[in-house]
Amino acid sequence: MSTQDTARFAGKTAIVTGAGSGIGKATALRLATEGARVIASDIAPDRLDALKNEHPDLDLVTVAGDVSSEETITALLAAAGDRVDAVANIAGIMDGFQPAGEVDDATWERVLTINVTATMRLTRAVLPLMVEAGSGSIVNVASEAGLRGSAAGAAYTTSKHAVIGFTKSTSVFYTPKGIRTNAVAPGPVATNIEAPFRSQWAGERLGPIMQTTVPPVAQPEQLAAAITWLLSEDSANVSGVVLASDGGWSAI
Template sequence: MTTAFIPNRFRGQTAIVTGAGSGIGRATAIRFASEGARVIASDISQDRLDQLIADFPDLGIVTLVGDVALEETSQALLAAAGGAVDVLANVAGIMDSFLPLAEVDDATWERVFAVNLTSIMRLTRAVLPGMIEAGHGAIVNVSSEASLRASASGVAYSASKHAVNGLTKSVAVVYGPKGIRANAVAPGAVKTNIEAPFKSAWAQERLGPLLSIIPSFAESEELAASITWLASADASNVNGVILPVDGGWAAI
């Protein structure tokens, strides 16, 4: 079940959405644009961005291909937005093959943190001066159910998403008086093309039974509805919140 778009809710606003080529990011970019925002959509895949434009040619979405973990991509997104950003949706993320600490390699650890955490730091750092000058701004990060428990992923993904929660709350506390709100959604299982294979036999044996309690798989559009709500004026008094959007998994 998805909620209906709210016409003109973001009219006159500019929103940056990362990971916009597929899944939650794509659904979020479409929803922001459908509700009146000028959307700058980023993804590492040019083909996926091309498909987004082909599917929704009338929404005026501006696309930019690049590795969101790199500082140059953050600066390119800021330039594409014209320097004034009202909303930042940090959606891009990758999994870690459920590797536990004794088995995780440096390359996996560093790449997961680069995409899941450092990209959020860099892009948020890039947009904050303009938001501070404007006196307003909304930042929504995509965290995870893995930020609330240790059974939903491997060690790198879980640690990175716990860190996303801390970063989100820090921004909310420090910049709330400047008119800036920072919140995060914590999805459970979502129907996306993110790769999440078990590459550890021990992790599968240990975590597999625990993952059997997942209530349901959400549609990407359901997460997009929560992200856009947090970014909207309807959530004007919501700041520093980590919102589980997981079908009730966090309550079990």
């Protein structure tokens, strides 16, 4: 990282969800290291406490809670104050690779709520501040499952396709107001998100496909680099794109 890069977010306020671990944690730390005041959200308070305790030199404000709830959204905006320059919608959960004929209502509703509704609600909440400022950048974390049908179960695949659609719609409406919205589509990443096969049929159908196509597991810091680039002014002419950071999986 160059000397110039270390100040890309100086004086800016960023909100990062899912900041207690994995991609969210790596992104929160990268933004804060580059000068941002980071409002870090996660459902697990202990993870956020560890984040702050491990990095007392960084400007990290933590907000624990379920990001799909309006209560947590309100707390995030209160912590951010009257200006939000960047948002990274990273919090997400996996399904059990259940196909449409096996997915249960609880899994479907929870995955769609966390992966899609929470992204919409936080975006909706920050847009008035960004519109007033005439600037802002939002990055939503989609997935390789948003680009193909063979990377997850019905619920997760649907949710990540929805994130991509939401990203493009938001870009169309708000780019003219100075707000850029983009998405990152990761492949396999070393995070704490569990992805068990709860369907024998899914294992039989997807297992051989994944064995021949899935690239090596990426580190969270590699995704954080792509996310912070899209949030920064280095990507000033980029809006409405889905950046695949998947080790080339989408090219297969």
